[in-house]
């Protein structure tokens with residue numbers, strides 16, 4: 490993909506730096522179809538793609554004095570359009586909020602779903618499965634032909650199960666490797682990185698703050714929001730100190746730092762499965778995704794994809810199909 494600029498393109502880029510708007514139009518025409526086709530891999534939304542292409546070129550124009558030498562315009566524009574489209578899709582998602590998805594499912598399921606009712610124990614036999622849980626703090630139980638267990642392996646390992654898991658399954662459930670990250674959020678009085686003419690996307694590589702990126706940029710306010718990640722159970726103070734160490738000066742505008750520590754979440758303390766160590770996979774696979782009697786397992790950890798919503802959804806489809814065929 491990293492093809493160097495042709496002589497013609499290099500000339501247009503040079504003219505853009507000299508404030509020649511016509512050269513910008515020529516460069517845009519040169520790349521329009523390539524960018525459109527590439528962006529269409531991420532979304533079928535024609536209007537959004539066209540807006541994003543325009544924004545890529547407007548952004549180049551606005552930063553023409555500071556952007557430096559673009560050795561490979563093709564690589565530069567393809568990367569820029571991808572970032573722009575993914576960011577726009579992300580903003581669109583935030584307008585309705587990710588929580589809308591489970592809330593909509595829950596509403597469709599009506600009284601069949603019991604929110605705020607943690608399972609406390611599982612009993613299983615040849616003819617069915619019984620689940621004990623707390624409903625508004627009061628012990629309750631329910632029975633079914635099958636159980637689809639959708640909590641993380643970390644949570645499942647904490648539950649009493651009767652009869653107990655066989656040794657290989659107990660090992661697999663208890664030892665799935667997970668990482669625990671902390672989401673870091675900085676609120677600032679200004680979008681100071683814009684005033685400095687630099688990207689808010691930064692890698693720090695420290696446990697207190699691994700990376701940070703611009704968030705909620707579509708919100709019409711002078712204030713700025715940065716999101717970031719810290720390893721393990723991070724603190725707002727340490728994350729902010731690291732940020733200011735690498736970005737002194739205008740970052741003084743940060744007025745609030747906040748962290749969400751997943752490790753402290755009572756129901757979702759395991760963030761995401763990590764890789765199995767070399768030679769370990771056979772201890773987990775395939776036992777982790779196979780049903781045990783009338784109990785089936787779904788979740789991001791119970792799929793061949795290594796992580797994420799797609800793995801979780803795929804595992805759910807697999808189990809729905811398996812039960813349907815029984």
Ligand SMILES: Cc1cc2nc3c(=O)[nH]c(=O)nc-3n(C[C@H](O)[C@H](O)[C@H](O)COP(=O)(O)OP(=O)(O)OC[C@H]3O[C@@H](n4cnc5c(N)ncnc54)[C@H](O)[C@@H]3O)c2cc1C
Pocket residue numbers: 606607608609639640641644672751756757760761787788789790796797798799801
């Ligand atoms: C900060 C963050 C950002 C992420 N970003 C992305 C992303 O951009 N894209 C992506 O694909 N993935 C992302 N992920 C990963 C994604 O969220 C997970 O892979 C996915 O949610 C896992 O789905 P799951 O159904 O396996 O588990 P979960 O979503 O964790 O669902 C398990 C459910 O079990 C419930 N539970 C636990 N214990 C009990 C109990 N005793 N009784 C009853 N219920 C219980 C929990 O409350 C929870 O609702 C992100 C994760 C985090 C933490």
